[in-house]
Amino acid sequence: MPTRILIPSGVLCLGFDRDALARGVAAKPDLIAIDGGSTDSGPWSLGAGQSKYARSVTKSEWRELMLARATAGVPLVIGTAGTCGADACVDWMYDITLELAAELGQSLRITRLYSGQTAAIVTDALHAGRIKPLHPAPDISAETLSQMNNIVALAGAEQIQAALNTGADIIIAGRTTDTAIIAALPLMRGDHAGAAWHGAKVAECGALCSTNPTSGVIMVDFDDAGFTVEPLATGAACTPHSVSAHMLYENSDPFILYEPGGHLDVTGTQYHALDATRVRATGSKWVPGPYTIKLEGARAAGYQTTLLAVLRDAHYVSNAALWVEKLGAFLIALITKRMGLDPATYDLDFRLIGANATLGAMENRTGTPVEVGVLLIITAPTQAIASEIGKLANPHLLHYPLTVGEELPTFAFPYSPAGTDRGALYEFALNHVMHLDDPMQAFSLVTTQVSP
Template sequence: MSTRVLVPSGVLGLGFDRAALSRGLGLKPDIIAIDGGSTDSGPWSLGAGESKYSRAATKSEWRTLMQARAEAGVPLIIGTAGTCGADATVDWMYALTAEIAAELGMTLKVARLYCQQPAERLVQALEAGQITPLTPAPEISADALRAMTNIVALGGVEQVQAALATGADIVICGRVTDTATIAALPLARGDHAGAAWHGAKIAECGALCSTNPTSGVIMVDFDTTGFTVEAMAETALCTPHSVSAHMLYENSDPFQLYEPGGYLDVRGARYTALDARRVRVEGSTWVPGAYTVKLEGARAAGYQTTILAVLRQQHYVTNAQIWADKLHAYLTGQITERMGLTPPDYTLEFRLIGTNGALGSLENRTGQPVEVGVLGIVTAASQALASEIGKLINPFVLHYPLTEDEELPTFAFPYSPATTDRGPLYEFALNHILALDDPMSAFRLTVSEVG
């Protein structure tokens, strides 16, 4: 048995080469699989239960893929719908699908895999010893679980296979591992287990495993001894280097990858160039183990207001960190004097963009920028409080002098008002695994017709 999986892009909403997609369709894939999200951009999407990608971009690309599915006559599947895979984003993706189906005059069977976890279910699992921390992981309790806005479990191939087994034209998955949607069909059809998982890992980000990462589209052929990967864009090549290097991507161990029910071991993998475009991989192994699924959760950790100013006077650019430290100390005193607040009632942070805005104290590069952006971040228990502190610090961020014996400086606010209320701040609050006797026991599957 062999299985051909077409992967249009690393994620829906990022774009792909339409000509390459057409070329892939011409090779008659057995399934079209694409990812819908990840935790790459931080906890906001999971905390809020919203997609980070624009609705317009998502709809445009999904419409193209729905038309491609109709042309190929094969299932179309998306994993981690709406960036985070919460129930709300699965429903968002389902509504888009129904809308497009109506516009195109399609009648489709759609399966939805829901992966969100009720807090009370996890409280019972915690008390039963079925939840284990990974490293690192925060301490959790029943109250901590109940305080989280959204919790999802990462499904594997078993949950995806159950959705495909419904005969659905389109499968919309909540949070699943990046590899699950690609490996599910090859494994169900009896292809080599190590190859299925390894090929899925290589293909998870589309053409990132090629010499032209932005082209998006790749094809993976799975069989009983290995897999072959080829980029579909004319300008993209898969080489042993580009393919093998992807095991390093988002993976702490370049030789092992843990998934629900075991782990992939690629220490024996051999990468062979079949020609300038294609790479053949054999020798990967799948090691079965206890069936666990990873848990991801987010909770509100306060509310934020930001303020942005720009230092351009050379005296201040040169001494930006000294100025920011003095300003921070002064404002801490002012907030105490005028509002009666002290940390941890709030936090105030200044990041110097152009100096150490990304790495803070870990920055080891030096240089002299023309200007330095000063980003002030206020975090407090309510938006009203964060906003009030933002207004209090506003005039000092605009005029505060470096020394007492110089003229009062004026810095630049790039927009007005200078402060922006960002709303709730979310943080990740789970890095644990949940043991399951039945892979479907923590997941829900719904099948319906649209169009």
């Protein structure tokens, strides 16, 4: 019998087709798996230890999946809980699950998989030679590791299998590879290893591998030779092109995918359309290797205040870059004079929205927009300093003239006050792998029985 995995969506809070989910439950899956996040949105979630998604939306969608799990009678697994998988986010997701268990009257065995790492643990591994940098990676030391707000290790299939072996109805996992929560059960049942990892990679983002990416729901059948993938929303289809193309998604190599304990090689994979909606893939290979896990860490890199002004005068719109250049030099001199700050201790970053806000100096498209938004991002060692610089810059962002002799201009602020304190700015500060002698060496499990 194949191992059947139901994936409701590429990530919890992205939404899914309810009718398709019902069809998936009726098809008797062996496990329901969904991702809880990733590093796609940047380092804030990991640095702050918070989900970027609304709690109300998380609870609403998780309620539907808990009901689906109860109907199917199979485990429900979420990986990278709370966007980043930090231990605090696992607990946050656990609290939501407890609330829903009480509201739904469900008796549950819940297992939490924690992937958080202390600076001391990683420092010891560094000194023991068990930490290796990926490319690119910053230099790390005991000092830099101690500055991390959160460090997580990416769990693989073995850690999810350990959680499944607790007999859990629901598994709330910290940071995992996107594929691990899907590949774990097929691997545990002895299905083809290459197919398990490849099918998991294809299905990790739900229906993104289909012709209707927003429909969410995907079913994957794994067996001893390959895998078959099918989208369950009406009108959605998988094609050999859409399935094979997913190896390009968030992956530097279209044929190789590294995971804890080895890598997937799809160089010889064959894709066949079984019918109008299903695709079967065979020939994928799993190549065992050293058991290493990726580490991610984030730390505070300063505090930010932003100001936004809008230029509409044609003279200023066409000379926006020159205006910003002159204003920046003026503000740096004024900050030095009035606040006594060394320019090396803070940063003024102007973004011209409508001109080059995305690519900056690399922008090669030209044109004259009706208006240009000028976003000033101030980064400083403390929020107090960033806020003070923002208040100093405020009147000049509103009235600074392009030339000395011209009439004093007035620009638009879209809101008042113009300055917004953003709080801590976080940066990724780890891109390394850590060698483990035992897959559970860097992880821990907590299992709780919950009754209504």
